[in-house]
Amino acid sequence: MSDEHGSVFDGLLGGDDSAQWAFGTGFEDPLAGVDTTTPGGVDPAELAAYCLMLGDDALIMSQRLSEWCSRAPDLEEDIALANIALDLLGQARLLLTRAAAADPDVLPRLPEGSPVPPEDALAFFRDERRFRNVWLAEVAGGDFAHVVVRLLLFSVARLALLERLRTSRDQVLAAVAGKGVKEVTYHRDWAGRWFLTLARGTGESRRRLLAALDALWPLQAETVAAHPLERALARAGVGVDPASAREEVDAVLGQVFAVSGVARPEPAQPSGIGGRTGRDGVHTEDLGRLLAEMQAVARAHPGGRW
Amino acid sequence: MTTIPMEPQQEERLRAAFDATVARHDRIEPRDWMPDAYRGTLVRQIAQHAHSEIIGMQPEGEWIGRAPSLRRKAILLAKVQDEAGHGLYLYSACETLGVSRAELTDLLLGGRQKYSSIFNYPTLSYADVGTIGWLVDGAAICNQVPLCRTSYGPYGRAMIRICKEESFHQRQGYELLMTMMRGTGEQRAMVQESVDRFWWPVLMMFGPPDAHSPNSERSMAWGIKRNSNDDLRQKFVDMTVPQAEALGVTLPDPELRWNEERGHHDFGEPDWEEFAAVIRGDGPCNAQRLAHRRAAHEEGAWVREAATAFAAATAQEGAR
Amino acid sequence: MSADRREWPLYEVFVRGKRGLNHVHVGSLHAPDDAMALRHARDVYTRRNEGVSIWVVRADAITASSPDEKDPLFAPNGDKIYRHPTFYEIPDDVPHM
Ligand SMILES: [Fe+2]
Ligand SMILES: [Fe+2]
Numbered sequence: 001m002s003d004e005h006g007s008v009f010d011g012l013l014g015g016d017d018s019a020q021w022a023f024g025t026g027f028e029d030p031l032a033g034v035d036t037t038t039p040g041g042v043d044p045a046e047l048a049a050y051c052l053m054l055g056d057d058a059l060i061m062s063q064r065l066s067e068w069c070s071r072a073p074d075l076e077e078d079i080a081l082a083n084i085a086l087d088l089l090g091q092a093r094l095l096l097t098r099a100a101a102a103d104p105d106v107l108p109r110l111p112e113g114s115p116v117p118p119e120d121a122l123a124f125f126r127d128e129r130r131f132r133n134v135w136l137a138e139v140a141g142g143d144f145a146h147v148v149v150r151l152l153l154f155s156v157a158r159l160a161l162l163e164r165l166r167t168s169r170d171q172v173l174a175a176v177a178g179k180g181v182k183e184v185t186y187h188r189d190w191a192g193r194w195f196l197t198l199a200r201g202t203g204e205s206r207r208r209l210l211a212a213l214d215a216l217w218p219l220q221a222e223t224v225a226a227h228p229l230e231r232a233l234a235r236a237g238v239g240v241d242p243a244s245a246r247e248e249v250d251a252v253l254g255q256v257f258a259v260s261g262v263a264r265p266e267p268a269q270p271s272g273i274g275g276r277t278g279r280d281g282v283h284t285e286d287l288g289r290l291l292a293e294m295q296a297v298a299r300a301h302p303g304g305r306w
Numbered sequence: 307m308t309t310i311p312m313e314p315q316q317e318e319r320l321r322a323a324f325d326a327t328v329a330r331h332d333r334i335e336p337r338d339w340m341p342d343a344y345r346g347t348l349v350r351q352i353a354q355h356a357h358s359e360i361i362g363m364q365p366e367g368e369w370i371g372r373a374p375s376l377r378r379k380a381i382l383l384a385k386v387q388d389e390a391g392h393g394l395y396l397y398s399a400c401e402t403l404g405v406s407r408a409e410l411t412d413l414l415l416g417g418r419q420k421y422s423s424i425f426n427y428p429t430l431s432y433a434d435v436g437t438i439g440w441l442v443d444g445a446a447i448c449n450q451v452p453l454c455r456t457s458y459g460p461y462g463r464a465m466i467r468i469c470k471e472e473s474f475h476q477r478q479g480y481e482l483l484m485t486m487m488r489g490t491g492e493q494r495a496m497v498q499e500s501v502d503r504f505w506w507p508v509l510m511m512f513g514p515p516d517a518h519s520p521n522s523e524r525s526m527a528w529g530i531k532r533n534s535n536d537d538l539r540q541k542f543v544d545m546t547v548p549q550a551e552a553l554g555v556t557l558p559d560p561e562l563r564w565n566e567e568r569g570h571h572d573f574g575e576p577d578w579e580e581f582a583a584v585i586r587g588d589g590p591c592n593a594q595r596l597a598h599r600r601a602a603h604e605e606g607a608w609v610r611e612a613a614t615a616f617a618a619a620t621a622q623e624g625a626r
Numbered sequence: 627m628s629a630d631r632r633e634w635p636l637y638e639v640f641v642r643g644k645r646g647l648n649h650v651h652v653g654s655l656h657a658p659d660d661a662m663a664l665r666h667a668r669d670v671y672t673r674r675n676e677g678v679s680i681w682v683v684r685a686d687a688i689t690a691s692s693p694d695e696k697d698p699l700f701a702p703n704g705d706k707i708y709r710h711p712t713f714y715e716i717p718d719d720v721p722h723m
Pocket of ligand 1: 388468
C-alpha cells in the first residue's frame, strides 16, 4: 500500500501532465509559437478592439454558462455545460491575450510592478463600458430552456463567423478560429438537439422553450449586425463582416425552427440605446452585476498572485 | 433484484465460494452471489461516496464565478466538473448492485443517506479552493487509493479512474497555495487562516476513532475497506506535515510533533462532538447543501421528462 | 427490476482511444436515447477528444453470460438486464488483428 500512496503523492510538486485537464487550463503562454505581428495595413488599436469583441462574447457567455455548474437537470448535462463553458473560456483567453499584444493601450492601468497578466488585466480590471460583448451573452440566466435558446442563437452566429475567420490574415485569429470551429460546432449541435427535444417533449417544455425564445429573440439581431469596426477589419482581410454570415445564420436557425415545429419569430431590430450597443460598450444592467461578481476577488488584491 | 429461494445447503456452498473469493483477494463481480449484508454495506458506502462527490461540487463551485484569474477559473471549473464525473462513475457502480441513481438521489434528498461531513463547512475565501484541493482531496486520496483494490470489482475500477484525477486536484490546490504564499502579505494570511479552519474537519474525514467505528471490522473482513480509520489518519498527518513546511504554513495543533520511537507524528484529538453534530445535520451548511441539490433536482424534473417523452415519441415514429 | 420511470435508461460506453485498438468498456451513463447517449459519452468519458471512436449500447440490450454457467446453484436472473459497468476486460494494448 505504501508504494501506491507514494506514487500518488510523488507528483505533487513536479511534472506537468496537464493533458488531464480540459483545454484552457494550460500553464504555458497560450500564444506560444504563433506569429503575433499585426498584419500590414491594419490599425493595431482596431485589431485589439476587434479581438475584444470576440473575446468578450466568449468570456461573458462562459461566465453565464458556468453558473449552471452543480445546478443542471442531470449529471450528464452538468458535465456538458461545463465543457462548453471551458471551450469558450479558452477562446476568450487567447483573444484577450491577442488584444493586449496587438495594442497594449487597451490594458487598464495597474500599479507599477503588478504581476497580473494581460488577459487577467482585461478580464478583471476593465470597467463595464470597455466590454464589447453582445447583450445576448450578458443578460441574466433563467431556466434550462433559456440556456438552450441562448446557446443556440449564440453558437449559430459564432460558428458562421469563425468559419469565415479561419482565413484571416491575422495568424492568431486564424488559429483561434480553426480551433474554435470544432468546439462551437459541438455547442451548436448540443443546443440544436435540446431545442428540438424541448419543443417536441412535453407541453411544459414547449411552453418554457417558447417563452425563452420570446425573451431572447430581440437580442439575436445584434449577433449578425455589422459594427463599423467589423466592416473595416473585414475589408482589411482580418475580420469578418457579420452581415456576410447573415444568410447562413438565418438558414440554420430556420432549419432548427422547422424541425422543431416552431414558427420563426418576426425579425427584430438590433438592440441598443441611441444606436449604440454592446459592441460600443453600452450594456444592460445585468453586465454590471455579472462583473461585480466576476471581478470581486481580483480587484480586492491588485498586487495578488494566483 | 429477483432472489430465487434456495435450500440452506446451497446457500452455504455459495457463501463458502464467496468467502474464498474474498480471501484470495479476487474480485466479486455483479452477477456473483453475495450475502445481502455485503450488498447492503456496499450500496451504503458507494452511495455515500457518490453523494459526497456531488455535494462536494458546491463549496468550490461557489468560487468559479469569482476566480481571480482566467487560468484559475478554467482549472476550478474543470475540477468541479471532474467531481460530477466521479459521482457519475460511482452511481454507475452502485447500479450494478441493483439500485438506480434516482433511488439513491431520493435517499440523499430524504436525508436517509449521508455524504462526507467536510462539505458541510463553508468556503470563505479563495484560499479555501487551494486548501480543499491540497487537504480535502489529499485526504480523499488517502482514503481512496486502498479502495482501488476493494473486493467489489465495479467499485474498485471506478476508484482507479477517480484516484487518477484526484491527484491532479490535489496538485492544483497545492500549487494555488504556493503561488499565493509568494504573493502579498494579505494573501499569505488568507492561506494560513484557511488551513487553520480546515485542518481539524479534514482529520475528521477519516471517520471516528477505530474503537468507535461500528461497521469497520466487518467491512475489512469483506475487503470492502482495506485500512482502519486511525491508520489512514496517521498516514495522512505524516504525509502532510512536510508539505505544510514546504508551503510555509503552520498546522493548528500544539500537540503535533515527531515521535522518534513510533516513527510517526503525534497529534491532537479532533473535536468528536463537533463531528457528531455535523453528521447529525447540525453543521454550518448541511441545510444549504441539501437545499441546493434538491432545487437542482426538482427544477430539472421537467427537462428530464421532456427528454424521455421526446425519445419515446421518436422511437414510435421510427417504428411506424 | 423495471427501470425507474422518471429515469433515463442506462447505457454502457465503449471507447477506442486510438486506431488499431479494440473498443474497451469504460463505464456507463444515463441518456434518453441513443443519440444523446453518444453525446454524453463524449462529454463524460473522452472530454471530447477528436479521433476517438465511441460505441454506446443500452444496458438492457446486453445478454450476459453468468460467471459460472455450469454451477446449477448459481441462480441466473433470467432477464437480460445486466447492469455491469466493466463487462469486457480487454487490455488496452491488444493490437488490431
Ligand atoms: Fe472526486
Ligand atoms: Fe477531487
